[in-house]
Amino acid sequence: MSLEISPGARDALSAWVDHMRALDGAADNTLTAYARDVTTFLAFQAGHRGGPMGLTQIGAIRTPDMRAWMADQRLRGTGPRSVARHLSAVKSFIxxxxxxxxxxxxxVLSTRAPKFRKPLPRPVSQGAAKDLIATVGLQSETPWIAARDVAVVTVLYGCGLRISESLGLTGGDAPLADVLRIRGKGGKERIVPVLPAARDAVNRYVAACPFDLEIDGPLFRGARGGPLNGRIVAGVMARARMQLGLPSSATPHALRHSFATHLLEAGGDLRSIQELLGHASLSTTQAYTAVDQVHLMETYARAHPHGR
Structure with a gap:
């Protein structure tokens, strides 16, 4: 490494780490990772430019040099998140x-990190979804609370709702009609069909609920009668998935993901699924699908006949 980075550059790197420690109070492990990221970057530049990296050479790094480094990162199979972290350290030092x-x-500072998507929750199989709904009903010894939990989870899976949308239903929505008018993100409205299983589950809950469900009040109630908190639903799901041996990815939001995936697997049209989920972009709906690529492209071709 001594042949790749000059003593002056090494001293500067050490001074920068000390500066970061004093300024941000960063943990030693974090500072070690930062220093390693910058050292690796400078070593690459030394090989790329054909000579050791001193302060003058560092100041002369240009856009083609940055492109070469980014390309090398991709060739090494470095993931987008890791590249973004490396680039952040390099920018800070430079x-x-x-x-x-x-x-x-x-x-250096104008170099953009690669884009990456936030990982989506993995869908559960149709059989696992049914088992989850059944097991959720066993988590409470209070009959009406057990009925409530089953109703919420059934609506999440059967209608593809976000947890906030499910908990946003009011007493006036019961009994559930053939379709629900849901106001989602950005105030955008969509129409969602209601499966008989979801309607029946809500009816059982309403019949057992000890509280008056006012038209403008929340449909799903907590143990003391207030609005049901999403954390309660997540906790019930966590206990149920542990009993079933399902992974931690089996969350309430994963049921919405499963709804989309199972519809697509059954031959559903991407545009129709997009509308049911309330996605503004078709690309977002595509990201929610976990079927094989061939099936996805066949379905996409049916949704866009002019693109074939």
């Missing part, structure tokens, strides 16, 4: 060094 040495850091 920004600090440019203020100290007086060079233009634009080429």
């Amino acid at each position: 920004r600090w060094l440019s203020e100290r040495e007086g060079f233009d850091p634009t080429a």
Whole structure:
């Protein structure tokens, strides 16, 4: 490494780490990772540029050099999140060094990190979804609470609702009609069909609930009569999945994901599923599908006949 990074550059890197420690109070492990990221970057640049990296050479890094480094990261199979972390450390060091040495850091600071999607919850199988609903009903010894939990989970899976949308239903929505008018993100309305299983589950809950369900009040109530908290639903799901041996990814939101996946597996049209989920973009709906690529493309072709 001594042949790749000059003593002056090593001293600057050490001074930067000390600066980060004093300024941000970062943990030693974090600072070690930052230093490793920058050292690896400078070592690459030394090989790419054909000579050791001193302060002058660092100040002369240009856009093609950054592109070469990013390409090398991809070839090594480095994931988008890791590349973003490496780039963040490099930018921080170069920004600090440019203020100290007086060079233009634009080429480095303007480099964009690769985009990455937030991981989506994995869908559960149709059989596992049915088992979850049944097991959720065994988590409370209070009959009306058990009926409530089953109703909420059945609506999540059977209608593809977000947890906030399910808990946003009011007493005026019961008994559930053939379709629900749901106001989702951004105030956008959509029409969602109601499966008989969801309607029956809600009816059983309403009949057992000890509280008056006012038209404008929440449909799903907590143990003391207030609005049901989403954390309660998550907790019930957690206990049920533990009993069934399901992974931690089997969350309330995963049921919405499962709803979309199972519809697509059954030959559902992407555009129709997009409308049912309330997605503004078709690409978002595609991200919610976990079927094989061939099936996905066949369905996409049916949704876009002019693109074939």
